[in-house]
Amino acid sequence: MSELNIIVCVKQIPDPEAPLSDVSIDADNMEVIVDAPQVISPFDENALEAAIQLSEESGGKVTVLSMGKKLSDSVLRKALAAGADELILLEDNGFDKLDSHSTAAVLAAAIKKIGSYDLVLTGRQAGDWDSGQVGLILGEMLELPCISLAREIKVEDGSVIVKKTVPAGYERVKAALPALITVSNEVGELRYISRTRMLKMMRGGIFHPGPPRRSAFRRMRSKS
Amino acid sequence: MSAHRIMYWQIENIWLFYLLTAIALVLFFIGAGSHVWVWRKSSKSVSLSGIGRALNKMMMDIFTGRRLIHGDMAAGLMHFAIFWGFFLLFAGTCVLSVHHYVVEFMEGGIYLWFSLLMEIGGILLLVGVVWGLARRYLQRVPRLERRAEDALMPLWFVMMVLSGFVLEGARLSVHQPQWAAWSFVGNWTAGLIPVATAEVLYPTFWWAHALLCLGFIAVVCYSKMFHILGAPASIFFSSAAPVSPPGLDDEAGRLDVAEAVFYDGCMRCGRCVAACPSTGAGEAYAPRDFVQWARKQMWQTRFPYKDIRLWNRNGYEGVNESLWYCTTCRACLEVCPVYGAAFEAVAKERRQAVEEGTLVPALMNQTLEKLFRYDNPWESSKKQRGAWAEELDGEITDLSKRGAEADLCYFVGCTTSFDDRARGIAKSFSKVLRQADVSFGILGKKEPCCGDIGRRVGEFGLFEEQKEKCESLFDKYGISDVVTSSPHCYHTLATDYTDTQFKARHYTMLLKELLDSKKFAFDKRLNVTVTFHDPCYLGRHNRIFDAPRDVIRAIPGVRLVEMEHTRENSLCCGGGGGRMWQDLKGERKMSEVRIEEAEATGAQILITACPLCLIMMEDARKAAGTKEGFRVMDLNELLLEALETE
Numbered sequence: 001m002s003e004l005n006i007i008v009c010v011k012q013i014p015d016p017e018a019p020l021s022d023v024s025i026d027a028d029n030m031e032v033i034v035d036a037p038q039v040i041s042p043f044d045e046n047a048l049e050a051a052i053q054l055s056e057e058s059g060g061k062v063t064v065l066s067m068g069k070k071l072s073d074s075v076l077r078k079a080l081a082a083g084a085d086e087l088i089l090l091e092d093n094g095f096d097k098l099d100s101h102s103t104a105a106v107l108a109a110a111i112k113k114i115g116s117y118d119l120v121l122t123g124r125q126a127g128d129w130d131s132g133q134v135g136l137i138l139g140e141m142l143e144l145p146c147i148s149l150a151r152e153i154k155v156e157d158g159s160v161i162v163k164k165t166v167p168a169g170y171e172r173v174k175a176a177l178p179a180l181i182t183v184s185n186e187v188g189e190l191r192y193i194s195r196t197r198m199l200k201m202m203r204g205g206i207f208h209p210g211p212p213r214r215s216a217f218r219r220m221r222s223k224s
Numbered sequence: 225m226s227a228h229r230i231m232y233w234q235i236e237n238i239w240l241f242y243l244l245t246a247i248a249l250v251l252f253f254i255g256a257g258s259h260v261w262v263w264r265k266s267s268k269s270v271s272l273s274g275i276g277r278a279l280n281k282m283m284m285d286i287f288t289g290r291r292l293i294h295g296d297m298a299a300g301l302m303h304f305a306i307f308w309g310f311f312l313l314f315a316g317t318c319v320l321s322v323h324h325y326v327v328e329f330m331e332g333g334i335y336l337w338f339s340l341l342m343e344i345g346g347i348l349l350l351v352g353v354v355w356g357l358a359r360r361y362l363q364r365v366p367r368l369e370r371r372a373e374d375a376l377m378p379l380w381f382v383m384m385v386l387s388g389f390v391l392e393g394a395r396l397s398v399h400q401p402q403w404a405a406w407s408f409v410g411n412w413t414a415g416l417i418p419v420a421t422a423e424v425l426y427p428t429f430w431w432a433h434a435l436l437c438l439g440f441i442a443v444v445c446y447s448k449m450f451h452i453l454g455a456p457a458s459i460f461f462s463s464a465a466p467v468s469p470p471g472l473d474d475e476a477g478r479l480d481v482a483e484a485v486f487y488d489g490c491m492r493c494g495r496c497v498a499a500c501p502s503t504g505a506g507e508a509y510a511p512r513d514f515v516q517w518a519r520k521q522m523w524q525t526r527f528p529y530k531d532i533r534l535w536n537r538n539g540y541e542g543v544n545e546s547l548w549y550c551t552t553c554r555a556c557l558e559v560c561p562v563y564g565a566a567f568e569a570v571a572k573e574r575r576q577a578v579e580e581g582t583l584v585p586a587l588m589n590q591t592l593e594k595l596f597r598y599d600n601p602w603e604s605s606k607k608q609r610g611a612w613a614e615e616l617d618g619e620i621t622d623l624s625k626r627g628a629e630a631d632l633c634y635f636v637g638c639t640t641s642f643d644d645r646a647r648g649i650a651k652s653f654s655k656v657l658r659q660a661d662v663s664f665g666i667l668g669k670k671e672p673c674c675g676d677i678g679r680r681v682g683e684f685g686l687f688e689e690q691k692e693k694c695e696s697l698f699d700k701y702g703i704s705d706v707v708t709s710s711p712h713c714y715h716t717l718a719t720d721y722t723d724t725q726f727k728a729r730h731y732t733m734l735l736k737e738l739l740d741s742k743k744f745a746f747d748k749r750l751n752v753t754v755t756f757h758d759p760c761y762l763g764r765h766n767r768i769f770d771a772p773r774d775v776i777r778a779i780p781g782v783r784l785v786e787m788e789h790t791r792e793n794s795l796c797c798g799g800g801g802g803r804m805w806q807d808l809k810g811e812r813k814m815s816e817v818r819i820e821e822a823e824a825t826g827a828q829i830l831i832t833a834c835p836l837c838l839i840m841m842e843d844a845r846k847a848a849g850t851k852e853g854f855r856v857m858d859l860n861e862l863l864l865e866a867l868e869t870e
Contacts, residue, residue, distance in 0.1 A: 015597060019605040037597045082581070191581035192589045195596065195685030196472060 003060035006051040009122040010044035016127035043123025045190035047183035052083040069096035081193045081201040100133035108141035120180040139180035151186035226332035227403040248438040255445020265526045267481040278464035302355045309349025339406045353381040367494030373535035387433040394422035446534045451491035458489030458562035486564035487519035496556035501796040506811025509549030511556040511566035517543035518569045552801035553760040574682025591805040599672045600638035610668035612647040621665030630665035633703040639835040640709040646835035652860035660743035676712040681802035711761035736771035749781035755827035758794035759834035779866045785825045799836030815844035
């Protein structure tokens, strides 16, 4: 099997499982205020786990891509600790509260800049707004075949075979690589990242600031 | 002519015997040396302390068999017979060699006593071994396994003893010395063997006996019989080099020497299996199997020639997957003849699983994430931690507030802070403290987890982080005296934290002190019969059995009855070691087994002194459908009923 280059898009959100007492509503500004720790969106974690498992099987590289206004190193480096090879952060004040279409446009631009890839994985939907649109719009923008709600992903001879969740069970769908897949929770939970491993990753990891401002593009690589 | 024995009578080609002896001894020492090599390779550097005490304990355990007799009289006596039989025969043979090669002294009276002792040794060994076989194969004691070497080794013993008696009989049949009566068994077998036959077959008997005995020496280190050396070593090291708390920077899989020796000293007696509450509830975990798996793993990974055992090499595949069942209740260590802590072997394996990441069950994965994010495993906000106190009349001092002062810090703990039922402990204990005029305060929303869960499930990094949080908090607010709701917090603060600047107590210890200094004014007679469930981390882990019982007995009108399993033999509720936050299935729930025992005492109330026990038992009470009016209460709740004025 040839090596796979996988890009996983992950979103940083306030913990969707935060206790209710940590959530309040600002009626004047029509905003939900969540006083909870930031985390990687749960379905995106599933996508990351699927990517790591695929790369463990076939070799290759897992690149994690995230965008937002204030991205937290300590949250997103979890992806590196889990086994991703590279973390790319797109950070700009303008990236706050973008709609799905704009978000997909930014991600598409970044993925084109990254260049070569075989698979793009996203979570089926983000754990904060649950729109479930970015993945598919992104596929359209990149002109890739798209498969949504994957519960199992296999790569064989230049194509990907996906078990896709449907109301009555699942469908088996095949697409040529490169392709975009939105991943559902059935692929399995992201492996546990121990605190010692996480702390090692916080100390290690190579930080590439890139040109400041304008490009809003930073890269981090895991040491190994 | 004084009594004596002719050595090597009728035996030719003695060089062959010496050669075989040399081979047997070389095999023996290679085997023993390999064990020492593996122990050294598996463990950190060893520092021994209290060597005298450890040796004394080892000798007493070996020669009296007290640890074996305690808890299982039949098995203990069986082993006593085998041990003394084997010891007399082995020592006798050594003495005989000294007589033959070094200095001749075995004549007359000495020889007669020697003969008698050897007879007794043979009989003891035979009786013990046959009894052991009967226990295993006829009586079929549930905790015993029936693997190939379990039959082979005892039968080997039987052959050795019988061949010895036949050999002796043949010799006596020919010589017919007047002191033959001292060798009463041999004298009897002599009667069965005609003189002519005896004379002809003696060399054959002799060689058969020699081969059996030399063969046994050769295989000792390659079979479960290694416990002859391994068990004493394990007893010694468990005392002289106790298992140290794991450090953050320890190499993965690194053992303490006491652990490595314990794995090899284990001879699958299964006492831990009989005591284990998880096994007892029909769950897919048995401490013995886990230790055997760990032993095999140790040899596979450290020894160039892999597993050294000739038998019992297979059958432990996948045993390590049962690692999440253990509640770390310590029942296995309580009964282990070689003082091995199977639950610490489990913790080691859990640590590896946590570092690996992929083998952590989903629910445990989530719980650990929650612990990290919210400093509690209950999916609840830090802000709500002190909420229970707001439900009380009158404010409780929050030590984290500016200017707040109190003598005592009440460390409430996660479960007691957040669980609806367990909050009853915090409320009643606070009221009891007020009644006794104790100046105390809490840390409110600043209070972190003590780290117990991280420590027990092998997430040592998280444990360290939470420990640092606690310590810096105690430091910041000048806290030197801490009392906990949970025996788990108490154990963690008092034992797992090292070099602490504060004193930690469990609330039962404080209640006992208050009782002794007559701080309780009892107001009511309760007229109830109660039974007390010993929490594992209070009783077995910290030996606090009497303090809660003294408090219960001091309450007017309360009669305390004991359950079948009590004090150090108490059964776990099933909530410790991270089990509270897991969903593992067995045939039954440990808590249901326990609540039935409690009900069988005829008590109306089951008293506990731990939030996890309280929750587990309360749930079991509802699920098991106990008789009308049967209640589960915390000790504080009972105490408060007697103290409170209407």
